[in-house]
Amino acid sequence: xxxxxxxxxxxxxxxxxxxxxxxxxxxxxxxxxxxxxxxxxxxxxxxxxxxxxxxxxxxxxxxxxxxxxxxxxxxxxxxxxxxxxxxxxxxxxxxxxxxxxxxxxxxxxxxxxxxxxxxxxxxxxxxxxxxxxxxxxxxxxxxxxxxxxxxxxxxxxxxxxxxxxxxxxxxxxxxxxxxxxxxxxxxxxxxxxxxxxxxxxxxxxxxxxxxxxxxxxxxxxxxxxxxxxxxxxxxxxxxxxxxxxxxxxxxxxxxxxxxxxxxxxxxxxxxxxxxxxxxxxxxxxxxxxxxxxxxxxxxxxxxxxxxxxxxxxxxxxxxxxxxxxxxxxxx
Amino acid sequence: xxxxxxxxxxxxxxxxxxxxxxxxxxxxxxxxxxxxxxxxxxxxxxxxxxxxxxxxxxxxxxxxxxxxxxxxxxxxxxxxxxxxxxxxxxxxxxxxxxxxxxxxxxxxxxxxxxxxxxxxxxxxxxxxxxxxxxxxxxxxxxxxxxxxxxxxxxxxxxxxxxxxxxxxxxxxxxxxxxxxxxxxxxxxxxxxxxxxxxxxxxxxxxxxxxxxxxxxxxxxxxxxxxxxxxxxxxxxxxxxxxxxxxxxxxxxxxxxxxxxxxxxxxxxxxxxxxxxxxxxxxxxxxxxxxxxxxxxxxxxxxxxxxxxxxxxxxxxxxxxxxxxxxxxxxxxxxx
Amino acid sequence: xxxxxxxxxxxxxxxxxxxxxxxxxxxxxxxxxxxxxxxxxxxxxxxxxxxxxxxxxxxxxxxxxxxxxxxxxxxxxxxxxxxxxxxxxxxxxxxxxxxxxxxxxxxxxxxxxxxxxxxxxxxxxxxxxxxxxxxxxxxxxxxxxxxxxxxxxxxxxxxxxxxxxxxxxxxxxxxxxxxxxxxxxxxxxxxxxxxxxxxxxxxxxxxxxxxxxxxxxxxxxxxxxxxxxxxxxxxxxxxxxxxxxxxxxxxxxxxxxxxxxxxxxxxxxxxxxxxxxxxxxxxxxxxxxxxxxxxxxxxx
Numbered sequence: 004x005x006x007x008x009x010x011x012x013x014x015x016x017x018x019x020x021x022x023x024x025x026x027x028x029x030x031x032x033x034x035x036x037x038x039x040x041x042x043x044x045x046x047x048x049x050x051x052x053x054x055x056x057x058x059x060x061x062x063x064x065x066x067x068x069x070x071x072x073x074x075x076x077x078x079x080x081x082x083x084x085x086x087x088x089x090x091x092x093x094x095x096x097x098x099x100x101x102x103x104x105x106x107x108x109x110x111x112x113x114x115x116x117x118x119x120x121x122x123x124x125x126x127x128x129x130x131x132x133x134x135x136x137x138x139x140x141x142x143x144x145x146x147x148x149x150x151x152x153x154x155x156x157x158x159x160x161x162x163x164x165x166x167x168x169x170x171x172x173x174x175x176x177x178x179x180x181x182x183x184x185x186x187x188x189x190x191x192x193x194x195x196x197x198x199x200x201x202x203x204x205x206x207x208x209x210x211x212x213x214x215x216x217x218x219x220x221x222x223x224x225x226x227x228x229x230x231x232x233x234x235x236x237x238x239x240x241x242x243x244x245x246x247x248x249x250x251x252x253x254x255x256x257x258x259x260x261x262x263x264x265x266x267x268x269x270x271x272x273x274x275x276x277x278x279x280x281x282x283x284x285x286x287x288x289x290x291x292x293x294x295x296x297x298x299x300x301x302x303x304x305x306x307x308x309x310x311x312x313x314x315x316x317x318x319x320x321x322x323x324x325x326x327x328x329x330x331x332x333x334x
Numbered sequence: 335x336x337x338x339x340x341x342x343x344x345x346x347x348x349x350x351x352x353x354x355x356x357x358x359x360x361x362x363x364x365x366x367x368x369x370x371x372x373x374x375x376x377x378x379x380x381x382x383x384x385x386x387x388x389x390x391x392x393x394x395x396x397x398x399x400x401x402x403x404x405x406x407x408x409x410x411x412x413x414x415x416x417x418x419x420x421x422x423x424x425x426x427x428x429x430x431x432x433x434x435x436x437x438x439x440x441x442x443x444x445x446x447x448x449x450x451x452x453x454x455x456x457x458x459x460x461x462x463x464x465x466x467x468x469x470x471x472x473x474x475x476x477x478x479x480x481x482x483x484x485x486x487x488x489x490x491x492x493x494x495x496x497x498x499x500x501x502x503x504x505x506x507x508x509x510x511x512x513x514x515x516x517x518x519x520x521x522x523x524x525x526x527x528x529x530x531x532x533x534x535x536x537x538x539x540x541x542x543x544x545x546x547x548x549x550x551x552x553x554x555x556x557x558x559x560x561x562x563x564x565x566x567x568x569x570x571x572x573x574x575x576x577x578x579x580x581x582x583x584x585x586x587x588x589x590x591x592x593x594x595x596x597x598x599x600x601x602x603x604x605x606x607x608x609x610x611x612x613x614x615x616x617x618x619x620x621x622x623x624x625x626x627x628x629x630x631x632x633x634x635x636x637x638x639x640x641x642x643x644x645x646x647x648x649x650x651x652x653x654x655x656x657x658x659x660x661x662x663x664x665x666x667x668x669x
Numbered sequence: 670x671x672x673x674x675x676x677x678x679x680x681x682x683x684x685x686x687x688x689x690x691x692x693x694x695x696x697x698x699x700x701x702x703x704x705x706x707x708x709x710x711x712x713x714x715x716x717x718x719x720x721x722x723x724x725x726x727x728x729x730x731x732x733x734x735x736x737x738x739x740x741x742x743x744x745x746x747x748x749x750x751x752x753x754x755x756x757x758x759x760x761x762x763x764x765x766x767x768x769x770x771x772x773x774x775x776x777x778x779x780x781x782x783x784x785x786x787x788x789x790x791x792x793x794x795x796x797x798x799x800x801x802x803x804x805x806x807x808x809x810x811x812x813x814x815x816x817x818x819x820x821x822x823x824x825x826x827x828x829x830x831x832x833x834x835x836x837x838x839x840x841x842x843x844x845x846x847x848x849x850x851x852x853x854x855x856x857x858x859x860x861x862x863x864x865x866x867x868x869x870x871x872x873x874x875x876x877x878x879x880x881x882x883x884x885x886x887x888x889x890x891x892x893x894x895x896x897x898x899x900x901x902x903x904x905x906x907x908x909x910x911x912x913x914x915x916x917x918x919x920x921x922x923x924x925x926x927x928x929x930x931x932x933x934x935x936x937x938x939x940x941x942x943x944x945x946x947x948x949x950x951x952x953x954x955x956x957x958x959x960x961x962x963x964x965x966x967x968x969x
Contacts, residue, residue, distance in 0.1 A: 053524040168614045198386040198551070203595035203609040225525055228554075228597030251601045269529035271554035273596045274603065276578065279536075280558065282529035286494045302526075399854050426856060434854050442847040446869045446951055456855045489951040502851075509855075 014082075015219045016065070016187055017041040021079030023060055023069065030291035034060040036243045037314075038079070041323065042187075042236070045217040047210070049234035049251070051224060051266075055287050056240040058223045062189045064089075065221075066106055067096030084186070102132040105180035109192040111172035115164040121175055122148075122160025128182040147178035152208055170201035177208065184216060191223045206233050227270050231255055236323075239263050242288050242298040245317065249324040259320065259331040261303045297329070305330045336413065337374035338545050339398070339432075339513060344371050344407035346393050350619060365618045367393040369569040370407070372645070375513070375562075380539070380546040382560030382577070384553065384592075388618060389566040391549045395515045398547070400429055411513075430460065433511040437518040439498035443490040449476070449501050450486040456508045475504040478541070480534060496527035500534065507542060517549045532559060553596050557581055565589050568618055568626045571645055575652035585654045585662040587631045625657070633658055687948040694944020697937035704934065708754035719748035720903065728920050738922035740908065741915055746926050749903055753927065756904035757934065760821060760890045761883045767825025768832055768886075769879040773871075775829065776836025777863050780844060791837070794830035802827050803892060810898045820898070824889050828882060835878050839871045872949060876942035884935035905930050 019039050025032040035057040042048035052058045063069045065081055065088065081088040083104070088096070100106075105128075108114050116124060125147055126140030135143070141160065148156035151174040164172060173193060180188055190209065194202035210233055213220045222234055230237050230251060237254050239247040239262065247260040258264040265283040285302040288294050294301050300310040310329055317325040346368040368390040375381040383391045396402045398409050400416060409416040411428050420428065433456075436442045443452055453472040457463065463471070476486055479500040490498055499519060506514050516535065520528040532555065539546060550556050556563055557577060564574040565588065573586040584590045595609045611630040616622055622629045628638040637657050645655040648663055656662075689695040707714070723743035731738045737746035775794065779787040797805070809823040843849060844867075852862050891906015905927040912923035 053526060170614060198615070199553070200386075200591060200595045200609045200611055201614070203597075206597070207608055226597065227525075227599035231599045231601040232597040255599065255601050266525060267599065269526065270599050271529070271532070271552070271558045272599070273554040273557050273581065273593065274598045274600070276581075277558060280529045280533065282533055283526040284530070286496055286527060287524060401850060401853055429854075429856050432854075434851065436847045436851065438847055442851055444848045444866055444870070446949075448951075455852075455857075459852075459855055459857045459861065491951070505851075505855075 013043045014041045015044045015084075016221075017080075017082040018061070018065070019080045019082065021061070021064065021081065022077040023057075023064055024075055024077055025073045026075060027073050032290045033243050033293055034074070034290060035064070037317075038240075038243075038245045039317065040238045040245060040248050042219050042221055044186075044219055045213070046219060046236060047213055047234040048219065048221045049224065049230040049237040050221060050240060051227065051230050051237055052240035053225055053287060055242060055290055057243040058240050059191055061240075062106065062191050062221070062223055065189065066100055066104060067091065067093070068100075098132070101128045101185075102183045103185050104187045104189065105183070105185040106189040106191065107173070107176045107180050107193050109195050111169050111176055111196065114176055115172060117164050120161055120163060121167070124164075125160070125175065125179045125182060128179060132183050143182065144178070147182055148175070150212075151175075151178045151181075152204070153178070168201075169197055170205065173197065173201075173205050174208070177205075177212070181212065181216070181218075185218065187219045187221065188213075189221045189223070192225070193222070194229070195224075195226075202229075209233070227266065239266075242293055243290060244298050244314075244327060245325075246299065246328070247326045248317075249320065249326075253320075253324065260326045260328050261305050261330070262299045265302075265304075297327075338377040338412065339375040339547075340408075340410040341371060341373050341394070341398065342408045342410065344394065344397060344409060345369050345405045346390075346397055346402060347405045362619055366569050366621065367618060368397070371566070371569075371571050372407075373564050373571065373574055375545060375547060377512075377545055378543065379562055380548050380560045382556040382563035383547060383549045383566060384551065384556050384563055385566035386551055386615065388568070388615065390569040390618075391566050392517055394566075395434070395517055395547065395549055399432060399434055399515060426460075430456075430509050431512040432515065433506040433509065433513070434515040434517065435499070435502045435506050435519050437521055439495045439502060439522060440490060442502050443498055445490055448487050448489060449481075449493070452490070452501055453504045453508060455505060460509070462509075471508060472504075475508055478507070478538065479504040494527075495523050496531060499523060499531055503531075503534070503538070507538065507544075510542065511544070513545045513547060515547045515549070518551070519548075520555065521550070521552065528555075535559070553581075553592060565592070568616065568621060570626060570655060571653075572627070572656070573652075573654045574645065575654075579649075579652050583652075583663070585648050585652065585659040586656045587633050587658075587662075588627050590662070591630075625655075627656075684948060688944050691940075691944045691947055693940040694947070697940035698944070700937050701934075701941065704754055704937075705758060707751050708758055711748070711751040711755065715745075715748040715751060719744060719752065728915065728918065728923065730920075731922055737926050738920075740923055741911065741920075746908075746922065749908060750905070750926065750930055752903045753905045753908060753930070754934075756817075756890065757887050757906070757931070759817065760824070760904075761886055761934070761938070763821040764824040764828070764886045764890075765879055765883050767821065768828040768882060769875065771825065772829035772832025773836050773868070773875055775833040777840055777867055779833065780837040780840025781859060781863050781867065787837070790833070794833050797827055797830045803889065806889065806893065807896065807898060810893060815893075815898045820890060820893055824886055828886070832875075832878055832882075835874050836871060839874050840867055843867055843870055873946050876946050877939075880935075880939040880942035883938045884931060887931050887935070 021035055021038040023035040025034055038057070038061060050058045050061065060069070064076060067088065069076070076089055079089065122141050122144045125144035126137070129135040129140040129143055130137060145156045145160050148160060153159055153171060153174050167175065194205050197205065206229065209220060212218065222229070224230060234251050236249065237251050238245055239254065239260065241262050247254060247258070247263050254263060255267065258267055269280050269282045271280065283302050288298060288301070296312045297310045297315050300306040303310065315327050315329045317327045318331060319325050345366065347364040347366050350363055350365055352363065371394065383394065385391050393402065397404050398416065403417055411432065414420055414424065414428060416428055450469070450472055453475055454468050457468040457471060462468070473483065473486060476483065481497060481500055485493065490501070493501065519535070520531050523531060535546070538544065548556065548559050560577050563577050563580045565572045565586065567588050572588045573580065573584065580589060581593065584593060591609060591611050610632050613630050616629060624640045625638040625643050628634040631638065635657070643655045643657050645653050648654045648659045726739050726743035728741055729735055729739040735745050735747070737750065739745055740749060775790050779790040805827050806823045810819055813819040849862060849866060852866060887906055890904060891910050894904055894907035894910065908927035909924060909931065912920065912927070915923055
């Protein structure tokens, strides 16, 4: 299996050969298999995939929030700042979470505690991890709220979550996440529940903060447009496997994986008129009984007998980029 | 040529339950979900209805379908008022000719019925033909939407989201309607399946000579499917014109803001999606005075705060409800 | 003609296969069949004069000659249980069925139409809910006279409101689902929507709630017996009630036997309803070939 260089000085987090499975009564769900990627410091790293691709499971595994039974990490390493996160104890992960690694979720409506004031919740990370006194934490919370674009922050810090709109709540989430100046922020579909205008505002905020604080952002999404505009490197996942990893420029201009190519060719565009889009036939496979060999082969126009038999290795395209396909040149 | 469907000054207001304190404060009593909208749908085309959630597009379709009654205004189908006094047979016919496909693929299928029964349902309701002919039609529709014959006896939960949506489409077409309202038909589906369904819809449109009303919030999908688009904001139509016009030469600030905000899957067209809109969408209970959009509009002038703009023709076939629409037209032509 | 019958038989066979997968349900089904048979044929199984008191044999514990002991009047409890089954089963089916039908109809109508009709029905239901059940039944039965029919009606008529509430809330939840809206768009009549789409999707709650009401019904009948407002003196509920005064004497079989009979019958009803629920749930039906294919296979 392909092993990404972890010795690169600018890598912040490096996932190596990660496999996560869920052992259920109805069968074993192969959520993530042999996944490898590296996210570099201060860059926007996108993970693109549809449902069942394993992107959220990956994020939860990095955070140490995987539901341990029935989930199980069957193999792999996650190197972060020199330590393997998978070898950390619960206590060690708890100390990391919220301090060095933060996460924001898709649904801002349910991510906040409805009975606690917003300022308090934002300051919580500081009181827990940096042992800051309450008053100071709330002052910092107000600063953070202003930094994330919430007007009249001082007044609003005293309000409860239900008084805020979806976009505002997402900003609160971001403020919470940034309180301890983490090195890594994982954003799992942070704008899916928002309207397109609020989405633009949140994405531009994330981009600004990322550049200002030199923070690595792992952005999980299914929207290729978001990846193209906001990320520097991207990992394309399908049915638990990492299919292609490269810079955003390369993935979009030379998609040398049939799945990536298929996705790009089937994406609707608001910026140009398209007479007819081609579509990927078939549907997403069952993760309990995934296809043999390459997971994408039943839907792939280039598939041959080898693809059905053997899982392709992640062929290095160049340093830090790969394509998991037997026929990447033909793509 | 007479339009197939004509919506004329349609309004739908909902009464709001107020608490005692709200009543004493004279808080508003109604949500103007749809407020005085008018548009025409031409035969054989695909008319898009775009807007964010809460703009009233779904409410408007429910009135067109007859599920809701209008507060005021009319919906004319082939010249007949859908909610008016019609002969019983014509009434039934009108309602048969306008069908719908909704967003949630699993939710729109009765979990206790087989796929075959679901597709046959409209025929069973109207008792057309014999049991055998109904089954035959249903099987044909199953095939037409790309499902296999053996799926006739399966249950909805045995099918994937995309397949379920195909069933919903087959069912909608069984009665050979003239208009099909598609309310976010692909929003709940995965990307790789979306285009399959969109292409299927296009093919069926030419095969069966259908007219579509396509409701969506995703501007890229609308551009692919529709030849004519109306943009809605807080219950009113902001802009209504041919698709290419809307995307190339928008004249309403809301439309322009939407287009600027859409992230484009092309890293070379590199502009982080931005928005120079202020504030957030007002609640439909407390509508702003004057132009509903003025609280967020970067171009708002004094007039916008007091006078609500009418939907007027800006250039041929291009309508917009903005006091400054003309200024945007000249700019577009110059650029 | 033959093929129609064969399809019918096939459907039945398929149904039984699905139903009997729940062994508790299958067993309970046979148990109830046995119980019903005993109740029907009790006349032939036991002497005519089982009801005659025999002071010489009062309150005897279970023995070879009286496997379930005798009651306070010296009567053999086996016969009493068998004849008592008649009353209890009739009441259970009749009153239970009545409350299920009225409650379901009321709930469906209230949930589907909403507005004034819902208000009317639910306020009417509230009347029954605020007045304590037993006194109300007492009033009804004392006014109409202590016949089995009256008892059945009285119990059924006073117990439907809770069922109506359950069905109404299920109906309201279903009304929000898109497939109901589509039915309206397609022009389905209210009747079709209510009986073909709303009702079948609520069978779960209806079965469960009905089966849970059975023991309540049986015991309510017992109370009526005790107060002299029901006609038959042989019923499980009555046996249970009268035996309680004799507890001090240590005659556990006089209470335990009828109590156990009520318990196990109620349990059987519950399992049967669970079995029906599972058998009718399309999500649990294993993939099987179409009926036509199955028929063809059989013919080979």
